[in-house]
Amino acid sequence: MFEILMILSLIILTLAILLNIYRVIKGPSSADRVQALDSIGINLIAGIAIFSVYLDTHAFFELILLIGILSFVGTIAFARFIERGVVIERKR
Amino acid sequence: MKPEPNDVILHTVSKLTAVIIFTFSIDLFWAGHHFPGGGFIGGLTTAAGIVLLYLSFDIERIQTNLPIDYKKLAALGVLISVSTGLAGMIYGDNFLEQTFGYFDLPLFGKTELATAVLFDIGVALAVIGTAVTIITSISEDGL
Numbered sequence: 522m523f524e525i526l527m528i529l530s531l532i533i534l535t536l537a538i539l540l541n542i543y544r545v546i547k548g549p550s551s552a553d554r555v556q557a558l559d560s561i562g563i564n565l566i567a568g569i570a571i572f573s574v575y576l577d578t579h580a581f582f583e584l585i586l587l588i589g590i591l592s593f594v595g596t597i598a599f600a601r602f603i604e605r606g607v608v609i610e611r612k613r
Numbered sequence: 614m615k616p617e618p619n620d621v622i623l624h625t626v627s628k629l630t631a632v633i634i635f636t637f638s639i640d641l642f643w644a645g646h647h648f649p650g651g652g653f654i655g656g657l658t659t660a661a662g663i664v665l666l667y668l669s670f671d672i673e674r675i676q677t678n679l680p681i682d683y684k685k686l687a688a689l690g691v692l693i694s695v696s697t698g699l700a701g702m703i704y705g706d707n708f709l710e711q712t713f714g715y716f717d718l719p720l721f722g723k724t725e726l727a728t729a730v731l732f733d734i735g736v737a738l739a740v741i742g743t744a745v746t747i748i749t750s751i752s753e754d755g756l
Contacts, residue, residue, distance in 0.1 A: 583641065583649060587658065590634055594665050597623070601668055605618070609752035610671040 527575045534568045555599040562592030620669065627669035634662035645733060652733030656740030663745050672749065683749070687742025694735030697728060 541564065544557040566585050573581040602608050638658035645651030666675055701710030713727035 580649065583637075583644075586637055587654075590630075590637070590658065590661055593630065594661050594668070597627070597665065597668050607752075609667050609749065612671055612673050 524575065527571055530571055531568060531575075534564050534571070538564050538568075551599075551603060555596060555603065558599070559592060559596045562588060562595075566592075623669050627665055631662045631666055634658060634665065638662065642733065642737060646727060646729065652736030653740055655733075656737035657744060659737070660741050660744035660748075663741070664748055667745075667749065667752075672752075683742040683745045685742075687739050687746065690735045690738030690740070690742060692735070693738065694732055697731045697735065700728075 538561055541557045541561045545554050545561070548554045548557060566588055569581050569585050569588070573579065598608055638655050638661075641650040641658055642652060642655030643650075645655065663675075663679075666679075698709040701712075702708055704710075709732070711727060711729045711732070713725055713729070715723055716726050718724045
């Protein structure tokens with residue numbers, strides 16, 4: 522029963538990622554695209570967590586932290602680019 | 614006149630998060646002998662932390678507070694890796710031959726020390742230098 526629930530939630534997360542990909546491609550403004558990319562990262566983290574519960578292992582926990590870090594840095598870079606037009610400033 | 618940008622939240626969060634990222638990268642580096650991890654991914658995570666600092670502050674402030682020439686760092690890493698590879702040939706084995714031994718350290722007790730970690734240090738330094746050099750030189754260009 523519990524395994525069926527986990528498989529079902531993995532399917533739902535996959536559907537959410539697909540909808541996010543639609544928003545990344547279609548999205549009217551670039552802020553929508555950045556939001557959708559960040560949301561894809563969060564959905565990937567949730568999927569890895571459920572998958573490691575399903576496989577009964579803790580080998581993927583470092584992967585969760587790593588995807589969180591990279592998604593955070595990427596979102597900050599995109600936000601910086603939208604706000605200032607420059608990713609890394611020479612001098613403030 | 615453009616108002617002075619004020620990123621208090623970004624600065625505070627990125628100062629805290631950089632510490633967490635560097636700690637995690639050291640953990641990944643030391644885990645690499647028996648578990649997932651190693652020099653390459655440890656170096657990439659350290660580079661991500663340095664890039665986060667570069668993103669939230671500016672290049673000049675990071676260069677004054679962290680005065681590292683990343684090109685020389687990459688070259689030093691490659692030198693360390695190749696020389697640990699050549700050390701195996703000096704003792705009559707193959708290139709990149711690794712060895713390990715058990716030692717009694719005062720605080721840790723019986724500890725396994727391997728020469729693979731020297732090679733991994735070289736890989737990590739090369740990866741940090743290359744990644745940070747690529748990202749900063751891309752960002753400087755054409756603006």
